[in-house]
Amino acid sequence: MARVYNFSAGPSVLPESVLRRAAEEMMDYQGSGQSVMEMSHRSKTYDAIIKECEALLREVMNIPDNYKVLFLQGGASSQFAMIPLNLMTGSGKADFIITGQWANKAYQEASRYGETKVIASSKDKTFSYIPAWDEADFTKDADYFHICMNNTIYGTKFTKLPETGDVPLIADVSSCILSEPIDVSRFGMLYAGAQKNMGPAGLTVVIVREDLIGEPQASTPTMFKYSIHADNDSMYNTPPCYSIYVCKMVLEWIRDEIGGLDKMKEINEKKAALLYNFLDSSKLFRGTVEKKDRSLMNIPFVTGNEELDAKFVKEAAAAGFVNLKGHRSVGGMRASIYNAMPIEGVEKLVEFMKAFEAANA
């Protein structure tokens, strides 16, 4: 079996032990004679899986009791509409910091449903930094304040949070959830597509403070109401059963094999430092992000020469380091080193980059 080192930004690498267990349980899940893909989502067997997944997420992330966990579909992208439909129901206003394409999409979609304001943006330098903000600009009676915590495409992350007072802070954590501990109580809501750090595509996780779930805007489709999913324990309709099952195993891996999120952070910091230290010392490669705002998960870099970038991506793929091509809006390369990327993968990538540098200097 030849597994590659997969640096995809998403869907992305999963822990090998989880994949093996999924394979072992494929034909007969725990004596049920079926795979999890095939069984009724209303069965006792499946009920235990979804309940365990939620319990594990609460345990691993230390989610307070006054937050609901929802297992939804439609990707983080559907949340760009669900958030304003459900939460822009007071003043009808919301604030945004624009740190990339995802943050901008959340802002644009919300602008269809209410009055939106951009508090800060880093568009002037291709989103290569987290912009400063001035609290005096915040909308005092906003229904929420939205940020994208880790910017998957550009490789930046918020290292401090805006102090929004009574205004609920909402963060898209699609590409950083479970990568390090996060104080859930600082937020009104967190949401993430699962396909970066939690499991397969198809599952979207919403963690929302109970008191924020109210009556949505009048035209909201039933499937887009948080209240419907909360009242039905994410079983209003068929949930993304198999993705939830894999997510449950990923959470078990974090808790039992890694040792929790503090440990996960330690490992992620070590992995990121390996690559950043090399980029900082390299004469050929350089990182594209301001050092203070560097992501732990997504690391974009360039040689400064497009032909050489393309050559690198091609030779890397041939050597078993795949999906290193940068996002089409940034160019160059991007190594996404999510939780499941083993440290050897980063060590070997750095060795490969050193050899490439020596051969192409």
Ligand SMILES: *Cc1c(COP(=O)(O)O)cnc(C)c1O
């Ligand atoms: C991948 C990603 C998205 C889009 O997620 P979908 O599940 O494809 O809708 C949104 N925000 C961030 C930060 C992402 O990394």
